[in-house]
Amino acid sequence: MFKIDNQVVPYSDPWNIPLSERIRMLVAGRQKVAYFYEAPNNSTFRYRAYNMVQVLNDGKSRDVSASFFFLEDWARIDEVVDYADVLVICRSRYSNRINQLVMKFRVQGKRVLFDIDDFVFDSSYAHLIMSTLDQDASDPDRLDYWFSYIGRLGGTLNLCDGAITTNQYLAKKIANFSGLPVSVVPNFMNKEQVSYSDDLFRGKEMSGFARDDKIHLGYFSGSPSHKLDYAIIEPALEEILEIDPRVEVMVVGYIESGPNLKKFGNRVTRQPFQDYVNLQRVISSVEFNLMPLQANDFTNCKSELKYFEAAVVGAVSIASPSYTYAAAxxxxxxxxxxxAHEWLSVIKEAIEDTSRYRRITENARExxxxxxxxxxxxxxILEALHLE
Incomplete structure (x- = not known):
């Protein structure tokens, strides 16, 4: 494990901004983009709305300005409609208000785009999605939830003039389903992530990549839905812990390390879910970042975010060959x-391949x-929005 001297940074959600200020953000530029999400969160909203707005508002010319809005802002939504030139609806389920919002923009001849980061809009894939996420497809309530959730997202998508997504594999799925033009803007790190990650990496460089005599394998989960993905690597983790006393495992987030690893005591540790800035500190402490995924159409649509969040702080990733992981x-x-059958051998190779470790970390970070x-x-982003 690397010795990290950087302190935990104070964190609060940077998107907790009064509506009046968010409207001022929107009107600051010549061309104005409104991003809409049902309610803010630390995952899809951050990547697909907050980060986009941050980049668009960084332009010194102020030709383009942007802001984000939620269902709770409905009392002033007509102001947003009047000011904005383009609306981007991010992964929001169809509802009467969503329909009204789209129609308000259409009446004024303004473009409406749909941004989605997951393959959750085509109900013909509902069973695959439920199976991948370890949902009980024999439970009528779960079936009702997932068919409703997927169908309503598909309903919103079909109201729009075009779509934006995270990778070409998912873009093709969207185009086949909707017949709409689709642009790709990958998930990316915002200013806070990059700045703190750069500090962490500089600290590791200044210490000569100082570490203890242990090798840490990290698994980082942002949601409890990755149980079956983690199960892919659990047997390999058990065996590598058996044969190599240097190895320790850190599981971070919503996934349990599993009963088979309990016998290894404090060589297997679990940390709770982290905010997205301080997560970088935890990732930077491990030598290897494990990224298992089941192999199917749903997982092939997942983005590269687990790769680049680790790469930027100098952790080497070992990943399943999904579409985006294999491309990155x-x-x-x-x-x-x-x-799937190679995890043990590849982990062993990576651990023993000490001569290339620094070069691999530098290549990945770059x-x-x-x-x-x-x-x-x-x-x-401007190209996806059809703005100059």
Whole structure:
């Protein structure tokens, strides 16, 4: 484990801004973009609305301005409609108010786009999605929930003039379902993430990448829905812990480490869910970041965020060969790829491949900052919005 001297940073959600201030943000530029999400959260909203607004508002010319709004802002939604030139609805379920919002923009001849980061809009894939997420498809209540959730997202998508998403695999799914034009803007790190991550990496460099005599494998989960993904690597973790006394495992987030690992005592630790800034500190402490995924159409639509969040702080990723992971990671150059039956052998290879570790971390960090940092996204976002 790396010795990290950086302190935990004070955190509060940076999007907790009064509505009056968010309206002022919207009207500051010549071309105005309103992002709409049902209610703010630390995942989809952050990546697909907050981060986009942050980049658009960073432009010094003020040609474009942007802000974000929620259902709770409905009392002043007509002001948003009048001011904004483009509406981007982010992963919001169809409702009477969503329909009204779209119609208000249409009456004024304004463009409406739908941004979605997951394959959850086509109910013909509901059973696959439920199976992947370990949902009980024999439970009528769960079936009602998932068919409603997916169908309502598909309903909102079909109201819009175009779509924006995170990768080409998901873009093709959206186009096939809706017949709409689709643009790709990848998930990326915002200013706070990049700044703190840079500090963490500089600290590791200044210490000569000082570490103890243990090798930590980290699994980081932002939701409890990854239980079956984690199950892919659990047997490999059990075996590597058996054969290599240097290895320890850290499980962070909503997933339990599993009963088979309890026998290893304090060599297996669990940490609670972290805010997205301080998560970077926890990731930076481990040598390897494990990214298992089941292999199907749903998981192939997942973004690369677990890769670049680790890469930017100098943790090497070992990943399943999903569409986005295999495209982002070049095996042995900026990480490692492991098919389902290869996890043990690839973990062993990565641990023993000490001569290439520093080079791999540097390649991955350079790649993450070049492709997935906020300061390289503006032109891509403007193109997706059809703004100059």
């Amino acid at each position: 990671i070049h095996d042995g150059e900026n990480g490692y790829i492991a098919r 790649d993450a900052r070049a492709k997935y940092a906020w300061f390289n996204q503006r032109e891509n």
